[in-house]
Amino acid sequence: MNNNEITLPDGWTLVILNKTVTQSDITKLSDDNAYEVGIHTGDPSEVPNFSIQINVWPDNIEIININSIQKVSKLAIKTQQRIEITLA
DSSP states (O other), rough: TTTTEEOOOOOOOOOSSSOSSSSEEEESSSSEEEEEEEEEEEESTTTTTTTEEEEEEEEEEEEEEEEESEEEEEEEETTEEEEEEEEO
């Protein structure tokens, strides 16, 4: 596994395809299945370039919110419990 592959609960993986991830932060939210993932592609002390709030279950994922400083050009949810994100 490399920095661009972020392991989520219930067997899911979030992958940034075209940028180098310098740091990622996973925060559990108040709902049992809700998480926020912050992704840094630059200085980790600054605001994340991209963050996504998701509900995660073994057979389902739900996107609650996307907050992005850097434009997202593609987001794909694969059947192998994999989320792929391409940043512009």
